[in-house]
Amino acid sequence: MATPQIKIGILNLMHDKVDTQKRFENVFAHAECPVKLTFLYPQTHYRDRPVPELVQAISRPLDLARLNEFDGFIITGAPIEQIDFSAVTYIDEIHQLIDRLVKLNIPQLYICWGAMAAANYLYGIEKHRLAEKLFGVFPNHIVNHGPLLAGLPDGFLAPHARYAELDHQQIIDHPDLILEATTIDDNLFSFRAPKYQQSFLFAHLEYGREALLKEYRREKNAYPDREYAKPLNYFLDPIHMRGPQFKWQPAQHIYFDNWLQTVANDMQNKQLVKE
Template structure:
């Protein structure tokens, strides 16, 4: 949340140069306050786990957030009970007349498929097109980020020689110090779990996009459009402490080739409890998105979107 200061306070320039968000008295007095409306398109098979991870982050701010849950009608989830879906979720036909301050499109375990071969691709394209006129700012996560970059900008994904798996150090692009990363340390950590990547050279060819953060090891982490209406996040800041362990144990039990996740188990020993390095950065990322790109920017009357 911003700090409210008197107009023309001498400390203003110093605070703003340090990326501290300040609000002048004049603006504070004219603000209207209402709950933020956020739509979560949950593409993960383990929907209850995923919704809990994102709600934990969305709920860790002073802002009041109302969340609607959506799943695709063109693919029937097999890991979530129909009772849960009926009680808590809606399909696109039920929400398409509404407008939202923010939207999150999750990842999905379909990286091995070309986008067009994903069962719900046509529906997802329809939703992403709808988001341009009905959502003020959209946060795309992991495969959702790759899908969004491909649909909106034609940017391809590329297969990796081995899975990008672990917790990796990242830095902020010094030329694009975006509000999304205000308050971040010079080096911060993010979990990654993916078999594909997007590449620097493709992003640079799109003038509407900016690379906001990347890693020397895991590559591009965050891309944003110049208006702050779309963000594409390739990692899993929302992951619980044991999520990577669960994925590792699953692949080992199935006899799949999988390396020990990097920077995760002490001494790379899966028998030990993982070290959480990303929790504070994750909370700050979602707090910044909600504050700077949703709460501070959307009109009080959503019908004006």
């Protein structure tokens, strides 16, 4: 019997949309089961301007009426974590999307800003700015084992790149949330809401080898007069920023394979209910 194809929708909110799509394609390329990725964009982001041709060429507009096409759904990060949620032009569309995913009981993976926005909307978890950007490759401590961390050793490495953080105590105190892992310095790696099949990932595990370097260059090129911290624990030669290392690749494979397995399990359970 052929393995059923797993259909994953990805709302791509990142600035480097082509690179982001390639990263997710690489992440799922080695999956044991066939995976179809569909990339989408929020329509209200382009309410007062034309949708760029590139965006139209590589993705399709988010259509809430078609979400039942997907077996799992990902909302990516976005370089807007320093902006209040209320100031994000497409935040209402994000909220409508989340409501629909919950209603359809589709497994959800929220990444970085996507995780901040979803946790704030669903559970009232507050966001605050960090004193300085968390930027580099750091070991992570497992607080509570869960399905997506299965096979990861304590101290596993992951890339972090963000200017904001969520309130840890609110997460710990919420009855529907389970804190899974943090960095050694107690910054978030992940938590989950098992009742609603929701996973909140704060590290950019989808990043490839060059991604942190590209992020540094993007910020530096945008504001050349500003000083930006270089990503830590990343280069073979940190002084000259040479030799970026892909030290989180093992964690990347394990984490996304585990998430895909939870989606596959959900598909099987729904099929059994139908039968």
